[in-house]
Amino acid sequence: MLKTLAVANYRSINKLVIPLGRLNLITGPNGSGKSNLYRALRLLAETAQGGVVNALAREGGLDSTFWAGPENITRRMRNGEVPIEATVRQGVKRLRLGFAGEDFSYSIALGLPEKTLSCFSLDPEIKKECIWSGPFYRPASLLVDRDGPMIRAREGRGWEVLAQHTPNFDSLFDQVGSFRTSPEVLQLREFIRRWRFYDHFRSDTDAPVRQPQLGTRTPVLHHDGRDLAAALQTIREIGDPEALQTAIGDAFPGARLNIAPLQGGRFAIEFYQEGLLRPLSAAELSDGTLRYLLLVAALLTPRPPSLMVLNEPETSLHPDLLPALARLIIRASEQCQVWVVSHARRLISALQQDEGCNCIVLEKTLGQTGIVGQRMLDEPAWYWPD
Ligand SMILES: Nc1ncnc2c1ncn2[C@@H]1O[C@H](COP(=O)(O)OP(=O)(O)OP(=O)(O)O)[C@@H](O)[C@H]1O
Numbered sequence: 001m002l003k004t005l006a007v008a009n010y011r012s013i014n015k016l017v018i019p020l021g022r023l024n025l026i027t028g029p030n031g032s033g034k035s036n037l038y039r040a041l042r043l044l045a046e047t048a049q050g051g052v053v054n055a056l057a058r059e060g061g062l063d064s065t066f067w068a069g070p071e072n073i074t075r076r077m078r079n080g081e082v083p084i085e086a087t088v089r090q091g092v093k094r095l096r097l098g099f100a101g102e103d104f105s106y107s108i109a110l111g112l113p114e115k116t117l118s119c120f121s122l123d124p125e126i127k128k129e130c131i132w133s134g135p136f137y138r139p140a141s142l143l144v145d146r147d148g149p150m151i152r153a154r155e156g157r158g159w160e161v162l163a164q165h166t167p168n169f170d171s172l173f174d175q176v177g178s179f180r181t182s183p184e185v186l187q188l189r190e191f192i193r194r195w196r197f198y199d200h201f202r203s204d205t206d207a208p209v210r211q212p213q214l215g216t217r218t219p220v221l222h223h224d225g226r227d228l229a230a231a232l233q234t235i236r237e238i239g240d241p242e243a244l245q246t247a248i249g250d251a252f253p254g255a256r257l258n259i260a261p262l263q264g265g266r267f268a269i270e271f272y273q274e275g276l277l278r279p280l281s282a283a284e285l286s287d288g289t290l291r292y293l294l295l296v297a298a299l300l301t302p303r304p305p306s307l308m309v310l311n312e313p314e315t316s317l318h319p320d321l322l323p324a325l326a327r328l329i330i331r332a333s334e335q336c337q338v339w340v341v342s343h344a345r346r347l348i349s350a351l352q353q354d355e356g357c358n359c360i361v362l363e364k365t366l367g368q369t370g371i372v373g374q375r376m377l378d379e380p381a382w383y384w385p386d
């Protein structure tokens with residue numbers, strides 16, 4: 001489980017350290033930084049898949065993702081006594097991302113390329129990566145240290161060099177990780193690879209989910225939801241079929257679901273509703289109904305991830321469906337850590353009924369994302385390794 005997330009110098013986030021629980025609800029007004037925080041989490045996930053440099057280039061390059069304000073907003077700037085202006089920079093300009101987990105913690109620092117002999121001028125460079133034990137970084141707790149091209153791991157009282165020529169576009173997760181020399185790299189990589197993001201289910205008329213799809217066992221719903229029928233049937237066979245029926249009855253009283261195998265090994269959804277003489281197919285369902293079924297399939301997965309992230313799951317759902325969705329989210333948070341970004345008042349209030357809900361309300365002051373009500377002392381302890 002993630003205990004703390006730390007982000008610095010990324011878009012509207014100058015510095016942010018967030019305490020996390022089992023069920024995390026991120027909310028706040030338009031432009032407060034919810035999506036930026038979500039993207040920062042996605043970037044961290046990309047490090048373990050070998051895609052962080054590429055993802056930043058797709059965002060327009062590191063320079064455009066750096067926080068566009070001054071490094072420090074002083075008290076006098078805050079009070080309006082002096083205008084907002086650049087302050088003398090304390091260190092080199094870095095985008096920093098990190099998290100503290102149960103056993104190990106990780107951080108990465110990315111910077112602009114020093115010499116641009118290469119055509120890949122949008123690609124940032126990975127400058128530093130560290131893995132340490134426990135939640136707070138101390139030099140003594142450092143286990144794996146990547147400094148530029150050099151990766152070394154602690155070995156007894158000294159250090160063993162694992163790689164000397166790591167390309168600046170590769171993360172340590174791409175280069176090292178073996179049971180013998182760096183088991184913590186292996187463990188963290190697997191942990192991060194088991195994060196699951198759902199932020200863009202397709203439900204338009206041409207969406208693959210509206211057509212019959214290949215029926216193969218699917219314990220994990222595809223991120224765009226294309227294999228919904230197979231995922232629902234997998235829940236019926238090896239998951240929790242009662243919870244599935246309850247979730248459907250909860251939202252659509254009297255409704256029932258069937259998955260019909262077609263010729264050629266394809267599966268089709270049959271949705272029986274009160275008053276209709278025949279079931280409806282996925283092509284005939286409304287956007288909201290289809291999206292609710294997609295969320296049900298994602299949340300009742302028979303193979304829970306280590307972290308499930310839902311970005312604005314309320315999209316196209318009627319407010320009356322939101323309490324049922326909240327019940328599903330709370331149920332999922334018993335199996336895995338959950339992160340929900342939402343605007344919807346009914347979803348937020350239903351999730352807040354759960355005593356384990358960690359509600360983080362973001363606000364933007366002078367362009368900078370902060371947490372409503374967080375004072376210096378409430379912030380979890382976090383030290384960047386350099
Ligand atoms: N490089 C940057 N430096 C500073 N601020 C930035 C930078 N890039 C984007 N922003 C600002 O970050 C703010 C927060 O954006 P974000 O998309 O995270 O908001 P949001 O909370 O998701 O809002 P919404 O509810 O509208 O989706 C925006 O106002 C945007 O102008």
Ligand SMILES: [Mg+2]
Pocket residue numbers: 034035036
């Ligand atoms: Mg947003």
